[in-house]
Amino acid sequence: MALQEAVENRATILIVDDLALTRRQLWDILTEVGYQVLQADSAAKALEIASSSIPDMILLDIVMPGKDGFQACRELKTFPALAEVPVIFISALDETSSKVNGFYAGGVDYISKPYEKEEVLARVKTHLSMRQLQMSLKNSNTEMEERVHQRTAELIAKHEQLSNLFKQVRHAKIQWEQTMDCIDDIVMLVGADGALIRCNKALINFTGVDSYQDLLGLDWLKLLASCGLDLARLSNRAQELFHESSGRWFTVKWYNYADKNGAVIALHDMTAIKKVSQELTKAYDELKSTHRRLVQQEKMASIGQLAAGVAHEINNPMGFISSNLETLGKYAARLRQYMSVQDEVIKGVADPESLEMLAEARKRLKIDYLLDDIPALVAESNDGALRVRTIVQNLKGFSRTDMAEMELADINDCMDRAVNIAWNELKYKVNLTKNYGELPTVSCYPQQLGQVFLNFLVNAAHAIDRQGEVTITTRAEKGYVSISVADTGCGIPQGNLDRIFEPFFTTKEVGTGTGLGLAISYEIIQSHGGTIDVESEVGKGTTFTVRLPTENPVQEGDL
Missing domain, CATH: 1.10.287 (Helix Hairpins)
Structure with missing residues (x-):
């Protein structure tokens, strides 16, 4: 009740009277209890105000210059937004005919002058409460009608669906009885409790029982589980299962039967597929x-x-x-x-x-x-x-021409030579860390491997904007040596990783790269029988890793 009174007291009331004293008296009465008050001194002004700011109630004087209160009320009611706003007439005319005319014009009540404060507040509160109830009832009726329409449409759609399903199931039952024993797939009809109602010969052969009667009433999930097919966790969609004892693959599907109190289960042998x-x-x-x-x-x-x-x-x-x-x-x-x-x-x-x-x-x-x-x-x-x-x-x-002879080389020495050559690129902005392991010698072309390592180091320097880390790690693996160069530079976008070893592909600015460095490096490592991999994350850095074989080095004629 307190909440309702608070809502009512925040209501907006339009006072329409040509006498400023009357408007002032009503304004004092209404604002004292918290109502919002608008004022108009004529019917035309009232129409203008009510059209732009719809009030919750109108107190309308009957006797005014120009249009009287009855005419103003009828005109207000022609606007859809104002048709439901309650109008209380205020006048010194106390004749019954005036009151009747007021009700015919669309008014809901009548306050005679001189008026009492308690009467004004009581009538205003009563009609505001009635308006609130009417609006709530109207909204409830509208919502109820929408729900009825929606529910009716849903019921109609459901009825059509059930009708179609009933026809399909009835037709399927006839076909089932005629054909289920002729197909190779395992087909079962089960009840809502999982009990087997009907099956075909394929299930009899799969389970190894003597007759169809031996299977009736058995729980179909437990039956198949005893044969090596656990279907307990299957959802209501097609899935694949492997039968270990026979080495066969099955696609399992089930379909709701009629009113969903049963299901048709189908196991299709898809081993060959x-x-x-x-x-x-x-x-x-x-x-x-x-x-x-x-x-x-x-x-x-x-x-x-x-x-x-x-x-x-x-x-x-x-x-x-x-x-x-x-x-x-x-x-x-x-x-x-x-x-x-x-x-x-x-x-x-x-x-x-x-x-x-x-x-x-x-x-x-x-x-x-x-x-x-x-x-x-x-x-x-x-x-x-x-x-x-x-x-x-x-x-x-x-271009594989004019090569030096292969020789046994220390990869760590090759890397050190590359670092010395690239040092001018590195020294001002790179903190270089060497984690060298003990490596066996590798039969290789040291000059070419140095070219690969130099390319990694220069690329790392270019990837670092101001200050960063470059870490070189070498270690021996079974039959291989592993060399990685990791930087904390800008990284390579994922979409470019598949293309960085392509000739002439570069992400550097024009004039700072030809796009041949990594392509040449890739060819050199491939010709040595090794592999080259890259891992990169934008904003964190890039790591190039090379693995070169040691047990079966390539021969000179292979390159």
């Missing part, structure tokens, strides 16, 4: 694996041919460049010697003015700087030529 499926799956997996290897080999062969051609074309001009750089260095040294002799001679025969002009020209043309800079330029050019020759050698190695 299962074997074929397993063979097909195995063949398909092997085909996919072979296809991937062939595609990779074809890619590597194509790149190898390209690399051999590029290496050949670069070698010839690089020979000229290296030779010319060496000659240019000698020429520069001789020219410097000549200039020194010339300076001494000129100092002995030239007058001071000529010497000053020569000195000024020498300074303006920066002759001394040129003589000092030429050896440095030649040295830098020689260094660049050496780097080009190194790249050419790598390309030759990639």
